[in-house]
Amino acid sequence: AQSVTQLDxxxxxxxEAPVELRCNYSSSVSVYLFWYVQYPNxxxxxxxxxxxxxxxxxxxxxxxxxxxxSQTSFHLRKxxxxxxxxxxxxxAVYNQGGKLIFGQGTELSVKP
Amino acid sequence: xxxxxxxPRYKIIEKRQSVAFWCNPISGHATLYWYQQIxxxxxxxxxxxxxxxxxxxxxxxxxxxxxxxxxxxxSTLKIQPAKLEDSAVYLCASSPRGTGGxxxxxxxTRLTVV
Numbered sequence: 001a002q003s004v005t006q007l008d009x010x011x012x013x014x015x016e017a018p019v020e021l022r023c024n025y026s027s028s029v030s031v032y033l034f035w036y037v038q039y040p041n042x043x044x045x046x047x048x049x050x051x052x053x054x055x056x057x058x059x060x061x062x063x064x065x066x067x068x069x070s071q072t073s074f075h076l077r078k079x080x081x082x083x084x085x086x087x088x089x090x091x092a093v094y095n096q097g098g099k100l101i102f103g104q105g106t107e108l109s110v111k112p
Numbered sequence: 113x114x115x116x117x118x119x120p121r122y123k124i125i126e127k128r129q130s131v132a133f134w135c136n137p138i139s140g141h142a143t144l145y146w147y148q149q150i151x152x153x154x155x156x157x158x159x160x161x162x163x164x165x166x167x168x169x170x171x172x173x174x175x176x177x178x179x180x181x182x183x184x185x186x187s188t189l190k191i192q193p194a195k196l197e198d199s200a201v202y203l204c205a206s207s208p209r210g211t212g213g214x215x216x217x218x219x220x221t222r223l224t225v226v
Contacts, residue, residue: 006154032212043116043203043217044155051212090154094213099168100145100205102154 002027004093004103012109015083021076021106023091033074034092035065038105044090050074061085086110114138116218118204124224130192133221137185137206143167144181145215146189147203155203161187194225 007022025031032051036044048059055067065076074091091103117136125131137144142163147155158177159169163184172179176195181187191198201222205215 004154034214036217041219041222043219044205044215045217046214049212049214098143098162098213099157099160100207100213100215101157102147104154105152 002031002093002095002097002099002101004091004101006089006091006103006106008106009104010107010109012111013081015110015112016080018079019077019081019085019108021089021091021108023074023076023103025072025074025091025093027072027093027095029095032094033065033067034094034100035059035063035074035076036090036092036102037061038088038090040087047076047089081108081110083110083112116204116206116216118202118218118221120221121219122222122224124226125194127196127225128193130190131194131223132188132190133202133204133223135187135189135204135218137187137204138208138216141206141208141216142184143207143209143215144187145203145205145207146179146187147205149201149203149220151200158189191223194223196225199223199225 005024034049035047050067058064094100144161146158149155158172160167161181179189201220203220205217207215
């Protein structure tokens with residue numbers, strides 16, 4: 001069965017520091033990959049997506065992610081975080097079977 | 113473009129009562145999802161519709177949960193009877209064809225069962 005593993009449940013970081021949120025997936029077929037952000041009491045908002053092409057994907061709010069097929073990873077990065085980036089981040093995978101499956105989430109906490 | 117609408121935003125019920133949630137997806141989106149998000153966890157897919165047909169309901173507790181999507185547009189999710197462990201946020205999302213699964217989410221309904 002397809003699964004998504006987010007390796008860190010909580011990531012505390014100071015403002016203006018770089019951050020990486022890690023995501024690994026398991027799938028024997030081609031997949032599409034997504035990162036979503038969820039602010040308190042809100043629904044999920046798409047940050048970025050990988051469908052094909054360049055393995056480095058840029059998204060909103062200065063985030064980017066790199067698709068690594070050999071390592072089945074899709075880690076999210078930002079070179080300098082802001083207080084406003086404090087939120088829950090979810091990695092998701094969509095396969096040819098048509099299901100969108102989410103990881104458990106990583107809580108990013110940016111401190112001044 | 114209007115987003116995915118869900119109602120109500122909040123609901124508190126006693127165990128063994130019934131409850132229904134409503135979702136209006138983005139116009140023209142063929143796929144509609146219902147997810148359950150328990151506090152501190154990622155969204156868990158309950159049911160997926162393609163137009164008005166069910167694509168996947170393998171994780172829907174069918175003894176108490178039901179869902180329908182009439183005319184391939186609006187959808188309702190019902191729980192009857194509710195249990196304490198059903199306390200969660202219920203998220204509805206929709207997706208157009210040809211976008212590789214990109215889903216647009218509503219704000220969710222927070223259910224508390226007491």
